[in-house]
């Protein structure tokens with residue numbers, strides 16, 4: 219069941235008409251469905267019933283504290299990649315013991331904050347990082363719990379910019395260096411080895427690369443244990459893909475992924491950690507926008523909308539496809555028109571789609587871009603001095619603004635004329 223669908227001739231988010239949100243909040247804005255977040259989280263988490271598992275939602279996919287708190291209530295932990303995300307997760311009520319800290323470039327200050335909070339584990343990506351962490355932990359007279367993020371050299375991920383598990387990527391410890399890295403970690407006084415971590419990519423559309431990575435890591439865990447290390451946890455990262463409505467890929471449902479992991483890790487005697495992002499939030503949000511102008515080019519028609527690449531970067535960054543629908547139901551017999559849907563920003567890249575057949579639309583009408591709950595608002599910027607796009611969370615028949623649209627004065631407040639002018 220979709221929670222963004224037509225009822226009585228117009229599109230609703232759960233039981234709230236998107237038109238009403240547009241009137242009260244203004245466009246563009248993101249609208250999220252609590253019911254979809256809950257369904258995605260529960261389907262995934264329930265597939266691990268009976269085993270020791272932590273679902274650490276990848277905060278970078280959608281980092282609004284209203285969303286994090288919604289997931290925290292369901293039992294979610296968090297995978298954070300910066301001190302800022304750590305603070306968000308803690309603010310939203312996610313217990314420190316359910317927080318894992320990933321990322322190739324953690325600073326000493328971020329490490330200090332995470333140690334102070336008492337997070338579950340640092341996913342360490344290089345020896346230089348390990349040494350800095352050991353130093354910070356020594357200053358604080360604590361032991362830092364670590365897993366190495368190892369790079370299993372498998373091909374996965376829907377786009378070169380989101381494939382991370384190949385040896386030419388910047389991520390993780392090279393497979394051939396893994397055992398040496400663990401030996402080094404064991405020799406440091408303020409490091410405690412607790413596990414192994416991988417994350418092979420994003421928008422992965424089949425189980426094969428996960429199966430390959432799990433088999434390789436299982437093998438590594440045996441070797442590490444034979445070398446005398448205590449390996450309690452296996453973090454398999456995120457990366458499970460979602461359907462975007464263009465039928466280009468059909469990823470396995472989350473519960474199938476869950477069953478596969480459960481089967482392949484049954485004999486490993488580890489606690490499993492998962493870092494799903496897109497799979498939880500991607501289809502839980504839409505971008506609501508208004509047509510500003512319908513422009514007739516020489517051989518194409520443009521829908522110029524009030525959302526732009528600063529609000530939703532994915533089409534420009536990854537050539538991403540997002541299903542577009544009018545808010546007013548087109549009915550049964552309607553004229554289709556081939557449009558380029560573009561934003562107002564002064565870049566040709568500010569194009570959401572080219573030559574898409576859509577029901578005919580007029581200036582002032584609303585449309586939605588589906589599947590924008592992940593890597594949408596989180597990647598937004600204020601380019602062209604367009605205020606950061608607001609976010610709205612719906613629950614049944616109610617909705618609330620969970621990020622306000624800043625005013626231009628808010629934006630200018632952080633800037634200064636230099637004293638010499």
Ligand SMILES: *Cc1c(COP(=O)(O)O)cnc(C)c1O
Pocket residue numbers: 276278279297320321417419420421455456457458493494495496497592
């Ligand atoms: C981005 C990221 C994730 C989440 O990836 P999805 O494809 O959104 O599931 C998980 N772990 C790490 C380390 C990441 O960088």
